[in-house]
Structure formats: C-alpha cells, structure tokens
Amino acid sequence: MDEIVVEVRVNGAPRRAQVEPRLTLADFLRERCRLTGTHLGCEHGVCGACTVLLDGAAVRSCLVLAVQAQGREVTTVEGLATDGGLTDVQQAFRDCHGLQCGFCTPGFVVTVTAMLADDPAPDDTAVREALSGNLCRCTGYQGILAAVRSVVDERAKEAS
Numbered sequence: 001m002d003e004i005v006v007e008v009r010v011n012g013a014p015r016r017a018q019v020e021p022r023l024t025l026a027d028f029l030r031e032r033c034r035l036t037g038t039h040l041g042c043e044h045g046v047c048g049a050c051t052v053l054l055d056g057a058a059v060r061s062c063l064v065l066a067v068q069a070q071g072r073e074v075t076t077v078e079g080l081a082t083d084g085g086l087t088d089v090q091q092a093f094r095d096c097h098g099l100q101c102g103f104c105t106p107g108f109v110v111t112v113t114a115m116l117a118d119d120p121a122p123d124d125t126a127v128r129e130a131l132s133g134n135l136c137r138c139t140g141y142q143g144i145l146a147a148v149r150s151v152v153d154e155r156a157k158e159a160s
Contacts (some may be wrong), residue, residue: 008069010035011079012023019066026050026074028066037106038076041135050106052076077106080113085125088151089113097148100138103147105125108134124151 003018010033017032026043029035036107038061041047045060050059053075060073080087089112092098099105108131115122115130122130127148136144 004067006066006070008066008086009073011075012073017066021065021067023066024062025052025064025066025069025074026061026155028069029061029074032066035076035078039103039106041103046135047104048107048111049104051110051134053110053114054115056117056135058111075110077110080109087113088145088154089116092147092150092154093144096143096147096150098143098145100136104134104136104138108136108144112151114150116151116155120155122148124149127152 004021005016006019006028007016009013009015010029015033017028019028019032024039026038029038030040038052039049040062041049043062045063048060050061051058054064054069055072081090086094089109093105093109098108111130111134115127119126124145127145131141131144
C-alpha cells in the first residue's frame with residue numbers, strides 16, 4: 001500500500017510522517033509520536049479512552065484516520081497542561097478521586113476540557129450528557145462528576 005506524507009501539529013509541535021492511508025490517528029499518536037496517554041480501549045469509538053482534541057473539538061482518535069488530520073491541530077492529554085503542572089481539570093480529577101485504574105482518565109479529562117471550553121457553566125444534566133460517551137469500569141462516575149462540578153464552581157468563583 002502506498003504511504004502518504006502527513007503533516008500535523010500535535011500539542012503545538014509540527015509532526016511529519018509517512019503513513020499508510022488506513023493508519024488511525026490514535027495509532028499515529030501512540031506509535032509515531034510516542035504519546036501514549038491516548039489509550040485504545042474498544043477501537044470502535046464507544047469507550048472514549050482515545051479522545052483527543054482535533055482543532056479544539058473532542059473526537060475519538062480511533063475513528064479518525066491520520067491522513068484526515070493533515071494540516072490540523074491535535075491536542076492530546078499530554079498537551080493540556082502547561083509548565084509541567086496539572087490543569088484545573090486534571091487536579092480536580094485527582095482531588096475528587098475521579099479516577100481509579102486511570103485507563104479511561106485521559107479520555108474523560110480531554111472530554112471535560114472540550115465541554116468546558118464550549119459551556120463554562122454546564123448544569124448536571126449537561127455534564128452527564130457530555131460524559132455519556134466515555135466509559136469507566138472502576139469509579140462509578142461519582143468522583144468524575146464531583147471533579148467536573150468542582151472545576152465549574154471554582155472557575156465561577158474566580159470569575160466573580
């Protein structure tokens with residue numbers, strides 16, 4: 001199969017690679033970019049573990065081909081934090097025990113980050129709807145929901 005040159009910005013850095021047309025964005029990130037925070041669970045777009053931001057929108061990277069990201073900006077969980085610290089979303093997941101084994105956590109963190117960029121003050125129904133595409137087998141979701149509520153409440157306090 002002929003390979004195609006793909007040029008993508010990943011976490012702000014330009015990346016260029018020759019790829020097979022069928023290579024998924026998830027595999028490109030993990031294998032070519034060595035960014036293993038993007039986890040592969042179901043590889044059918046159901047679990048949300050592979051969620052990344054593509055031009056700021058949350059997408060399942062197992063359903064996007066690397067060639068579809070040509071010329072676009074991809075942000076993985078590794079690219080969310082600045083200065084080596086945790087984002088407020090990551091810190092809230094830690095503080096509110098919104099993780100257990102951690103496998104699903106990167107997908108949840110990226111999903112929440114995108115959701116809050118679109119709606120900085122979601123109600124509980126909107127939060128549950130936004131998170132409905134991410135599966136966790138360990139936590140029971142209460143810590144995850146508490147983490148999101150914590151971030152929303154803290155940001156509201158800072159804004160006032």
